[in-house]
Amino acid sequence: xxxxxxxxxxxxxxxxxxxxxxxxxxxxxxxxxxxxxxxxxxxxxxxxxxxxxxxxxxxxxxxxxxxxxxxxxxxxxxxxxxxxxxxxxxxxxxxxxxxxxxxxxxxxxxxxxxxxxxxxxxxxxxxxxxxxxxxxxxxxxxxxxxxxxxxxxxxxxxxxxxxxxxxxxxxxxxxxxxxxxxxxxxxxxxxxxxxxxxxxxxxxxxxxxxxxxxxxxxxxxxxxxxxxxxxxxxxxxxxxxxxxxxxxxxxxxxxxxxxxxxxxxxxxxxxxxxxxxxxxxxxxxxxxxxxxxxxxxxxxxxxxxxxxxxxxxxxxxxxxxxxxxxxxxxxxxxxxxxxxxxxxxxxxxxxxxxxxxxxxxxxxxxxxxxxxxxxxxxxxxxxxxxxxxxxxxxxxxxxxxxxxxxxxxxxxxxxxxxxxxxxxxxxxxxxxxxxxxxxxxxxxxxxxxxxxxxxxxxxxxxxxxxxxxxxxxxxxxxxxxxxxxxxxxxxxxxxxxxxxxxxxxxxxxxxxxxxxxxxxxxxxxxxxxxxxxxxxxxxxxxxx
Numbered sequence: 001x002x003x004x005x006x007x008x009x010x011x012x013x014x015x016x017x018x019x020x021x022x023x024x025x026x027x028x029x030x031x032x033x034x035x036x037x038x039x040x041x042x043x044x045x046x047x048x049x050x051x052x053x054x055x056x057x058x059x060x061x062x063x064x065x066x067x068x069x070x071x072x073x074x075x076x077x078x079x080x081x082x083x084x085x086x087x088x089x090x091x092x093x094x095x096x097x098x099x100x101x102x103x104x105x106x107x108x109x110x111x112x113x114x115x116x117x118x119x120x121x122x123x124x125x126x127x128x129x130x131x132x133x134x135x136x137x138x139x140x141x142x143x144x145x146x147x148x149x150x151x152x153x154x155x156x157x158x159x160x161x162x163x164x165x166x167x168x169x170x171x172x173x174x175x176x177x178x179x180x181x182x183x184x185x186x187x188x189x190x191x192x193x194x195x196x197x198x199x200x201x202x203x204x205x206x207x208x209x210x211x212x213x214x215x216x217x218x219x220x221x222x223x224x225x226x227x228x229x230x231x232x233x234x235x236x237x238x239x240x241x242x243x244x245x246x247x248x249x250x251x252x253x254x255x256x257x258x259x260x261x262x263x264x265x266x267x268x269x270x271x272x273x274x275x276x277x278x279x280x281x282x283x284x285x286x287x288x289x290x291x292x293x294x295x296x297x298x299x300x301x302x303x304x305x306x307x308x309x310x311x312x313x314x315x316x317x318x319x320x321x322x323x324x325x326x327x328x329x330x331x332x333x334x335x336x337x338x339x340x341x342x343x344x345x346x347x348x349x350x351x352x353x354x355x356x357x358x359x360x361x362x363x364x365x366x367x368x369x370x371x372x373x374x375x376x377x378x379x380x381x382x383x384x385x386x387x388x389x390x391x392x393x394x395x396x397x398x399x400x401x402x403x404x405x406x407x408x409x410x411x412x413x414x415x416x417x418x419x420x421x422x423x424x425x426x427x428x429x430x431x432x433x434x435x436x437x438x439x440x441x442x443x444x445x446x447x448x449x450x451x452x453x454x455x456x457x458x459x460x461x462x463x464x465x466x467x468x469x470x471x472x473x474x475x476x477x478x479x480x481x482x483x484x485x486x487x488x489x490x491x492x493x494x495x496x497x498x499x500x501x502x503x504x505x506x507x508x509x510x511x512x513x514x515x516x517x518x519x520x521x522x523x524x525x526x527x528x529x530x531x532x533x534x535x536x537x538x539x540x541x542x543x544x
Contacts, residue, residue, distance in 0.1 A: 025099075028106045031123060032063040035109075038124035056128060063127075064095035064102050070128065071138055075160050082160060090153075094141045101140050104177035107197075108133055111178040115200055132181025135167035139175060146171035173207075176223070183229075190218035196241065202229040210235045210252075215458060215516050222257065236457060238422065253388055254422045271317035278309035278326060285334070303334055321387035328378035328393070383414055391418035392426040412439070419450070427454035428462040435465070444469070445477040452477075455510055460519035467510030467525065470503040504529065 068091035176197035186204035228247030240257030382390030395415035418426035431450030454462030514522025
């Protein structure tokens with residue numbers, strides 16, 4: 001089971017620790033000295049650029065001053081009344097108040113010099129001409145404005161940056177230091193995304209949402225990740241530290257630390273369009289069923305259209321697990337016949353599953369309908385191909401004692417596979433199993449870890465369970481409470497940020513997650529805690 005440390009979603013990162021300030025200033029001074037030396041050589045060698053280089057670099061005493069001047073001139077716009085003077089004052093004030101912004105800029109320059117072959121170590125060229133670097137520096141100021149509550153100005157600045165540099169980063173997105181946007185054109189980073197330290201992102205990369213979720217809905221990218229050109233990462237997924245995302249990939253699931261996601265998470269775009277059409281048809285089916293019966297004639301063309309779209313998707317991309325999963329769901333839920341009529345249930349039970357499970361529990365042969373056989377076969381295929389949703393669905397079907405099969409060992413094989421990919425439903429189910437001691441040794445720490453990770457994915461039931469355990473006095477596991485540590489890309493020193501351990505506060509955060517997901521129980525818990533806090537404050541007010 002994966003126990004990776006969660007990324008912290010910090011919209012306003014804490015300033016560097018005091019012992020790192022001196023090192024950051026020394027590094028900034030060293031970077032600035034190198035830039036000025038390079039700028040003098042460029043001015044001497046190219047007279048046409050001499051006045052520009054002098055005005056932008058050589059006339060300023062610090063890197064922050066040069067950067068503020070350069071960004072202000074680049075982003076000035078008469079149409080939005082963002083004058084160069086206003087922008088210069090804005091950038092200069094932000095850098096003066098936040099030394100960590102200056103340190104991050106120096107780290108970004110060094111990252112470009114070290115990781116971009118085209119830069120060839122010429123930091124002055126990066127400062128003056130690399131729009132990816134400039135876009136990130138402007139974003140950091142917009143991010144600071146957003147954290148201060150000056151959201152209208154932050155959004156105006158974001159809009160202007162997108163217009164000038166073709167880079168669209170929401171002001172609320174948290175971006176680490178030592179970040180390289182190579183070429184940068186077409187990069188889109190959503191509101192709740194997190195980008196760690198030392199990340200390299202090439203052009204036309206999207207860190208976006210799926211369009212279905214609200215709240216925390218964008219990717220979390222760990223330290224040292226490389227994202228290739230044209231990659232699309234959607235949803236609240238986690239890209240582990242040091243992972244590599246291949247060019248053109250469509251990533252819809254978590255990627256483990258150090259892994260390379262090239263073909264495993266790729267999806268043929270045409271096939272995915274067909275899957276989306278089929279999914280939309282099924283949503284309409286559910287809408288009709290809400291006020292009609294299952295024999296309503298309107299369901300026939302909708303179900304036929306959904307089935308045809310999913311089957312066409314498989315013809316285009318036979319590795320598409322989404323189409324398999326939705327066809328399986330159609331067979332189980334709506335009893336839509338499939339293409340596996342000749343398969344026997346004994347083949348499904350004793351041939352398909354044993355190929356992937358080392359330990360097979362004995363199960364009696366039963367008679368099942370052809371429809372269920374089709375759904376089971378498709379579900380097993382999708383699960384064996386690594387689809388976490390299919391693994392979770394199959395685990396649930398195997399765990400529930402019904403007319404088909406019941407095997408806890410087989411069920412847990414697939415549920416744990418889904419847990420390894422941090423599937424929220426599987427995490428919640430496994431947490432409940434550990435909490436009750438059903439078929440496994442009771443383990444509160446493991447249950448809390450599962451609930452914690454599922455709640456991070458927005459699972460309301462897990463958030464309620466985790467918050468309730470906190471209020472009952474359950475100790476938070478060490479894998480959750482230990483400090484987030486890592487090396488500063490600018491100083492190379494370890495830095496630590498402790499996580500707040502107040503159980504009531506942590507519980508309220510969990511109930512808030514549940515409430516935002518539309519869970520009434522979360523709202524009731526929040527109200528109950530609010531009333532309790534008011535009762536606790538009344539005696540204090542009387543004493544005062």
